[in-house]
Amino acid sequence: MLAFILRRLMQSVLVLLSVALIAFAMFRFVGDPVNQLVSLDTPAEQVRQIRESLGLDDPVIVQFLRYVANAAQMEFGISYQFRQPVTTLLAERAPATLELAFVSALFSLLVGIPMGVYTALRRDGVLARVFQAVSLVGVSLPTFLIGILLIYLFAVTLGWLPSFGRGETVKISGSWSTGLLTWSGLKALVLPAVTLGLFQMTLIMRLVRAEMLEVLRTDYIKFARARGLSTRAVHFGHALKNTLVPVITIAGLQLGSIIAFAIITETVFQWPGMGVLFLKAVQNVDIPIMAAYLVMISALFVVINLAVDLLYAMVDPRLRATLKGA
Amino acid sequence: MTVSAAPAPAAATPVKPASLLTRMRDSDIWHSFRSSPLTMLAAFVVLALALAALFAPVLAIMNPFDPAQVFLMDANIPPRWSEGGDERFIFGTDDQGRDLYSAILYGMRVSLMIGLGGVFLAATIGITLGLVAGYVGGRTDAIIMRVADVQLTFPAILVALLIDGVVHALLKGIPREQTVFGVLILSIGLSFWVQYARTIRGSTLVEKNKDYVQAARLVGMSTPVIMLRHILPNVIGPVLVILTINIGLAIITEATLSFLGVGLPATQPSLGTLISIGNKYLFSGDWWIVAFPGFTLALFVLAVNLLGDWLRDALNPRLR
Amino acid sequence: MNEPVLSVRDLTVEFVTRRGTLRAIDAISFDIAPGEVLGVVGESGAGKSLTGTAVIGLLEPPGRIAGGEIRLSGRRIDDLPPGEMRRLRGKRIGMVFQDPLTSLNPLFRVGDQLVETIMTHLPVTKEEARKRAIDLLAEVGIPAPERRIDGWPHEFSGGMRQRVVLALALCAEPDLVIADEPTTALDVSVQAQIIALLKRLCRERGTAVMLITHDMGVIAETADRVAVMYAGRIVEIGPVREVVKNPQHPYAKGLMGSIPSLEESRERLLQIEGSMPRLAAIPKGCAFHPRCPHAFARCHVEKPVLLESGAGRVACWLYDGDTVARAETAA
Numbered sequence: 013m014l015a016f017i018l019r020r021l022m023q024s025v026l027v028l029l030s031v032a033l034i035a036f037a038m039f040r041f042v043g044d045p046v047n048q049l050v051s052l053d054t055p056a057e058q059v060r061q062i063r064e065s066l067g068l069d070d071p072v073i074v075q076f077l078r079y080v081a082n083a084a085q086m087e088f089g090i091s092y093q094f095r096q097p098v099t100t101l102l103a104e105r106a107p108a109t110l111e112l113a114f115v116s117a118l119f120s121l122l123v124g125i126p127m128g129v130y131t132a133l134r135r136d137g138v139l140a141r142v143f144q145a146v147s148l149v150g151v152s153l154p155t156f157l158i159g160i161l162l163i164y165l166f167a168v169t170l171g172w173l174p175s176f177g178r179g180e181t182v183k184i185s186g187s188w189s190t191g192l193l194t195w196s197g198l199k200a201l202v203l204p205a206v207t208l209g210l211f212q213m214t215l216i217m218r219l220v221r222a223e224m225l226e227v228l229r230t231d232y233i234k235f236a237r238a239r240g241l242s243t244r245a246v247h248f249g250h251a252l253k254n255t256l257v258p259v260i261t262i263a264g265l266q267l268g269s270i271i272a273f274a275i276i277t278e279t280v281f282q283w284p285g286m287g288v289l290f291l292k293a294v295q296n297v298d299i300p301i302m303a304a305y306l307v308m309i310s311a312l313f314v315v316i317n318l319a320v321d322l323l324y325a326m327v328d329p330r331l332r333a334t335l336k337g338a
Numbered sequence: 339m340t341v342s343a344a345p346a347p348a349a350a351t352p353v354k355p356a357s358l359l360t361r362m363r364d365s366d367i368w369h370s371f372r373s374s375p376l377t378m379l380a381a382f383v384v385l386a387l388a389l390a391a392l393f394a395p396v397l398a399i400m401n402p403f404d405p406a407q408v409f410l411m412d413a414n415i416p417p418r419w420s421e422g423g424d425e426r427f428i429f430g431t432d433d434q435g436r437d438l439y440s441a442i443l444y445g446m447r448v449s450l451m452i453g454l455g456g457v458f459l460a461a462t463i464g465i466t467l468g469l470v471a472g473y474v475g476g477r478t479d480a481i482i483m484r485v486a487d488v489q490l491t492f493p494a495i496l497v498a499l500l501i502d503g504v505v506h507a508l509l510k511g512i513p514r515e516q517t518v519f520g521v522l523i524l525s526i527g528l529s530f531w532v533q534y535a536r537t538i539r540g541s542t543l544v545e546k547n548k549d550y551v552q553a554a555r556l557v558g559m560s561t562p563v564i565m566l567r568h569i570l571p572n573v574i575g576p577v578l579v580i581l582t583i584n585i586g587l588a589i590i591t592e593a594t595l596s597f598l599g600v601g602l603p604a605t606q607p608s609l610g611t612l613i614s615i616g617n618k619y620l621f622s623g624d625w626w627i628v629a630f631p632g633f634t635l636a637l638f639v640l641a642v643n644l645l646g647d648w649l650r651d652a653l654n655p656r657l658r
Numbered sequence: 659m660n661e662p663v664l665s666v667r668d669l670t671v672e673f674v675t676r677r678g679t680l681r682a683i684d685a686i687s688f689d690i691a692p693g694e695v696l697g698v699v700g701e702s703g704a705g706k707s708l709t710g711t712a713v714i715g716l717l718e719p720p721g722r723i724a725g726g727e728i729r730l731s732g733r734r735i736d737d738l739p740p741g742e743m744r745r746l747r748g749k750r751i752g753m754v755f756q757d758p759l760t761s762l763n764p765l766f767r768v769g770d771q772l773v774e775t776i777m778t779h780l781p782v783t784k785e786e787a788r789k790r791a792i793d794l795l796a797e798v799g800i801p802a803p804e805r806r807i808d809g810w811p812h813e814f815s816g817g818m819r820q821r822v823v824l825a826l827a828l829c830a831e832p833d834l835v836i837a838d839e840p841t842t843a844l845d846v847s848v849q850a851q852i853i854a855l856l857k858r859l860c861r862e863r864g865t866a867v868m869l870i871t872h873d874m875g876v877i878a879e880t881a882d883r884v885a886v887m888y889a890g891r892i893v894e895i896g897p898v899r900e901v902v903k904n905p906q907h908p909y910a911k912g913l914m915g916s917i918p919s920l921e922e923s924r925e926r927l928l929q930i931e932g933s934m935p936r937l938a939a940i941p942k943g944c945a946f947h948p949r950c951p952h953a954f955a956r957c958h959v960e961k962p963v964l965l966e967s968g969a970g971r972v973a974c975w976l977y978d979g980d981t982v983a984r985a986e987t988a989a
Binding site: 026027030031038042148149151152153154155156157160161163164168175265268269272273275276279280290291293294295297299302306309310313314317 | 484487488491492493495496499500502503504506507508510586590593594597599600610613617625628632635636639640643644647
């Protein structure tokens with residue numbers, strides 16, 4: 013087991029290093045970092061000093077190692093647009109994005125799994141067909157269009173929910189201000205969370221359905237029926253457990269991508285999160301922010317992946333056995 | 339009794355080589371296509387919209403890209419049937435005074451071109467790398483698949499955004515209008531290749547150990563010839579499904595990039611750009627600028643996805 | 659003879675497909691007496707497994723019972739509501755599938771699957787069920803059952819898993835066990851052990867067995883009576899000694915001819931020309947007539963019924979009184 017975790021950690025570090033290399037390459041070679049910090053009339057001497065202070069004259073490998081060392085300490089340089097440390101900018105906006113992502117992930121799992129199970133068990137039912145149709149529409153509508161639709165319906169026409177912003181937030185510790193504790197904060201969260209979670213929800217539903225249908229065809233389910241177990245025990249005891257094992261992996265990856273997808277939702281709802289910051293960085297070629305965001309997202313994916321692997325090993329005895337043997 | 343109605347074994351009748359057309363007509367795929375009205379409807383929608391986009395210059399009442407034909411005083415006119423509508427503009431006009439109907443036709447043209455271009459680029463890159471990785475193996479395989487793994491950890495839209503940002507930064511001197519098409523196709527192509535590469539590599543690994551490949555190698559055929567002439571035709575099947583589904587995704591990606599303001603500018607609108615423009619006017623009640631391009635986009639992608647779903651099921655009968 | 663455990667009359671199973679309705683089982687009838695072992699043989703696709711599946715009520719759409727009736731100890735069961743049929747499964751009728759590697763749910767401990775099944779059918783506490791499970795595992799020959807009961811299926815070998823499957827099929831003392839090719843997926847060395855175990859367990863409990871297999875050797879060794887199936891019909895049924903030694907139906911003759919025998923040394927094993935028809939193209943009349951060396955005009959038009967012949971019954975016009983009489987007159 014330990015060997016497995018170590019091997020996984022090694023792989024993760026490798027992934028992170030290669031992402032850092034891309035980030036560094038962007039940082040170093042796409043647009044000279046110095047030109048962004050100086051204006052045309054800056055004296056040449058001062059430019060030279062800046063170059064030196066940034067270490068741009070050192071060998072590339074040294075610069076890369078320095079970049080990695082800094083990144084490990086959450087140090088990503090100064091934003092060209094805001095003239096502020098990237099880390100500060102990201103930290104200010106992280107709570108908004110993380111809360112949004114968490115709530116939408118919860119929404120997509122809590123709704124997607126039961127819908128998938130239902131559509132698999134009642135393949136020919138009317139409601140199951142409706143769910144199937146809705147899911148197909150769900151994956152066909154671009155996220156931003158869903159957001160616009162929801163805004164038009166619930167904010168503009170009905171006036172029930174706010175169309176932008178986080179509502180009132182409460183500072184709970186240091187830099188973390190949450191919108192989960194106020195009524196207006198919760199109300200503001202509904203539309204963005206649904207918009208962001210809808211695509212993942214339909215994916216999870218379709219995945220659970222396909223996987224469950226596959227499991228229901230297996231011999232052990234046939235044998236469980238032949239043993240006279242109740243339909244309930246067969247479906248929810250046996251089939252569901254076997255269905256969820258592979259679903260864990262893909263759902264984990266999907267949930268990770270929610271944070272990246274948040275870029276679109278945040279733009280539609282003017283949500284003050286990291287996604288909007290990243291988008292502004294892309295538009296204004298603010299490389300330090302782009303690079304930092306890239307590294308952060310991949311770190312997040314690595315963590316989620318590790319968690320999924322461990323969860324997987326906890327659920328599946330076969331895997332556990334091969335791990336012990338290894 | 340139902341069974342005995344079947345004709346006697348066909349051994350007696352001489353076997354004629356069936357033409358491609360007959361073979362297609364008798365195939366299960368064609369049958370499953372004909373027996374699914376929804377699929378036929380989807381195919382019709384895709385075809386109709388694609389033709390409309392192709393013949394946009396004939397069907398449109400104006401060229402929305404031509405500033406000489408657009409008048410600002412015609413801006414924000416509602417659809418013809420609602421109050422304040424104008425005879426000339428069936429779906430109304432946008433904030434520049436462009437006829438929405440014409441803008442949608444031209445916009446769809448742009449969306450389709452970039453979507454298809456991106457998907458074909460992705461497929462070309464993916465198939466090539468997949469074939470090479472699977473056939474050559476060893477270190478080449480390891481490197482290609484590691485790159486694929488790393489990229490797979492990022493959603494396509496993020497990769498596309500990054501590439502878009504980086505390439506535009508590298509091409510800083512050149513006006514955006516000239517590069518935006520190429521950059522969008524490149525972004526989409528580089529974001530979607532992984533799936534093709536993985537699929538092709540998997541089936542190539544299986545095919546390469548089969549006798550016919552061994553035989554080709556023994557006869558002394560060169561590696562590229564074996565890969566292209568012998569392996570490729572046998573592994574290309576599943577790619578069709580990915581291709582179909584990816585067209586929908588690519589069009590969504592282009593629309594999203596344009597909506598986010600890093601894709602096509604307002605002077606060369608795609609469907610996404612039009613929706614983005616309309617979004618600004620949603621609160622003042624000018625719903626039509628968003629509604630018609632949005633509906634067209636959703637309809638097209640939905641129809642393509644329906645086709646993709648059907649194709650996947652038809653090629654994989656295990657899923658009933 | 660007392661009332662049969664299983665009595666099947668004119669059972670017909672059809673599949674509704676887009677190319678029309680296919681008749682997979684065509685009006686078959688047979689009985690199984692208490693404690694009796696009925697072997698069912700035939701090529702793959704003859705409808706053996708489907709018969710078993712239909713009896714236990716697990717046909718899946720588009721398959722359906724289109725006619726006939728199935729009685730268990732005299733009570734009709736083919737028209738039972740699903741809930742009642744489910745309570746019969748595992749309790750009155752047990753089933754053993756072909757592949758022990760896929761019959762057990764890999765994510766559940768062996769013991770949990772046993773306890774779950776026992777508690778579904780018998781009014782016992784969890785502790786009692788567990789004790790019973792350990793006894794059963796011991797009985798089917800699993801060494802150290804107190805320890806193995808908490809093992810996962812993947813920790814058992816194929817033969818051991820089939821023993822667990824037998825324990826599962828027998829855990830509620832059913833009257834009938836349907837064993838569908840129980841040894842086909844196993845190593846040859848293990849096959850005999852499993853068959854012997856099945857035979858012993860069922861004899862001890864007086865359980866009747868419907869043993870579905872294409873292995874004539876297994877039938878000859880195990881069964882009391884045997885039914886030979888061809889293209890969805892029973893072509894011959896009778897005591898195993900009779901059918902093996904002296905088969906009547908031309909197809910059965912061919913089938914028995916293909917068992918190598920130690921006593922008689924024939925020049926070469928008999929072989930039947932051609933292959934069984936597909937469901938969609940079952941010929942009119944006797945389904946076997948295109949391959950039958952003795953076929954005559956009547957076989958092409960009229961479907962043969964099961965006729966008394968010797969100790970068993972056979973579906974072949976060769977044994978019809980009229981035909982025989984006519985043939986004798988002609989001669």
